[in-house]
Amino acid sequence: MSNAPVNRQTFDEVMVPNYAPAAFIPVSGQGSRLKDQDGKEYIDFACGIAVTSLGHSHPELTAVLHEQVDRLWHLSNTFTNEPALRLARRLTETTFAERVFFCNSGAEANEAALKLARRYAATQNADKTQIVSCKQAFHGRTLFTVSVGGQPKYTEGFGPLPGNLAHIPFNDIAAAEATIHWGTCAVIVEPVQGEGGVMPANKAYLQKLRELCDKHGALLIFDEVQIGVGRSGSLFSYMEYGVTPDILTSAKALGNGMPIGAMLTTSKIAASFVVGTHGSTYGGNPLVCAVADKVIELVSKPETLAGVKQRHDWLVDGLKAINAKYHIFEDIRGQGLLIGAELVPALHGKSKDFVNAAARHGLVALVAGVNVVRLAPSLIISQADLVEGLQRFEAAVAELTQQVKTAQPA
Ligand SMILES: *Cc1c(COP(=O)(O)O)cnc(C)c1O
Numbered sequence: 001m002s003n004a005p006v007n008r009q010t011f012d013e014v015m016v017p018n019y020a021p022a023a024f025i026p027v028s029g030q031g032s033r034l035k036d037q038d039g040k041e042y043i044d045f046a047c048g049i050a051v052t053s054l055g056h057s058h059p060e061l062t063a064v065l066h067e068q069v070d071r072l073w074h075l076s077n078t079f080t081n082e083p084a085l086r087l088a089r090r091l092t093e094t095t096f097a098e099r100v101f102f103c104n105s106g107a108e109a110n111e112a113a114l115k116l117a118r119r120y121a122a123t124q125n126a127d128k129t130q131i132v133s134c135k136q137a138f139h140g141r142t143l144f145t146v147s148v149g150g151q152p153k154y155t156e157g158f159g160p161l162p163g164n165l166a167h168i169p170f171n172d173i174a175a176a177e178a179t180i181h182w183g184t185c186a187v188i189v190e191p192v193q194g195e196g197g198v199m200p201a202n203k204a205y206l207q208k209l210r211e212l213c214d215k216h217g218a219l220l221i222f223d224e225v226q227i228g229v230g231r232s233g234s235l236f237s238y239m240e241y242g243v244t245p246d247i248l249t250s251a252k253a254l255g256n257g258m259p260i261g262a263m264l265t266t267s268k269i270a271a272s273f274v275v276g277t278h279g280s281t282y283g284g285n286p287l288v289c290a291v292a293d294k295v296i297e298l299v300s301k302p303e304t305l306a307g308v309k310q311r312h313d314w315l316v317d318g319l320k321a322i323n324a325k326y327h328i329f330e331d332i333r334g335q336g337l338l339i340g341a342e343l344v345p346a347l348h349g350k351s352k353d354f355v356n357a358a359a360r361h362g363l364v365a366l367v368a369g370v371n372v373v374r375l376a377p378s379l380i381i382s383q384a385d386l387v388e389g390l391q392r393f394e395a396a397v398a399e400l401t402q403q404v405k406t407a408q409p410a
Contacts (some may be wrong), residue, residue, distance in 0.1 A: 029056025083289035094180035097264035102284030106225035106251035107140025109261035121185035136196030198340025207374035229253035233336035357396035
């Protein structure tokens, strides 16, 4: 029984029903190609959710993992380990940060950032506890991060929630000015909102948040869990904007699929996390850190980052060409290789239909809400795979728009 084959139906029989996975189950991957249980091949424009940014089975990452698997898997935090130290040093050498904390996910990185901000402020003023975040923001699924996130549907039924949180409209300078004050300990923002529809922040907005945080002694936290690690076209998106945060959180692509999160900050702020104040059993384990160190080494190469900008142009030009024929998008936006294509009002609510049609034509894509198709291919996808992926997407669009036409005769 326990060794019988598993399929999509098994999911409904044995898993908690919090996900609605696709009907097919991918079983192997190579570069930007995935294969499912039936041997059908897909081009991957999703990378998990912007996670496997160097593709599947990257030979250098696989080699590093194998090497570490044979050497050492785990140490408790009563020891440090070499891969974690190498990775932390590389992150401090390549970013504004001077200190790093490792954990296992994006939510945990944000949890650490928010706790650190509260703790840092508490040493100055016990009433400086307000956390300001943006509507439509997504910061993770722990109770704290889901409360700070700006989507009420994710907190419904989970109360009572942590207190003194304020949610302001994204990219709204006046709202930020009206809300951030002496009692604010931190402002957290995604430089490009991912789950909220792939919405890039305006540069002037981030500059204003920096200014307001400096004025009121609040910490500016950039949640780069989705846009970070090369996807923006710079190693981190804050470098694209030229606005430096006090704390930066990373996860997703950091381990190319190995579960790792990181919180980066300055030594002055980090000092508030004295021995015993925060921790994680698995955080910073040798296996994931060895892989992440190689990820940062590969992604931070100038040719990798220049390649992201080149591929951005190919992808956006391809989407525009499709749109010129089918008129399905009212906006194509994003940064680097995180692209959101917002459907025209007549197609609102149908982003999932496009993703399902794409899968039928052998392309894995994502939604970002019900109105936006989200594309996040590998940073090193070949031009041939990118072009073929766009062709498959066009075939899906052709099929769907045909259905829409026949369903609603003019
Ligand atoms: C995915 C995501 C998170 C949560 O990361 P997990 O690893 O799922 O906990 C947090 N912030 C942003 C911007 C994300 O995209």
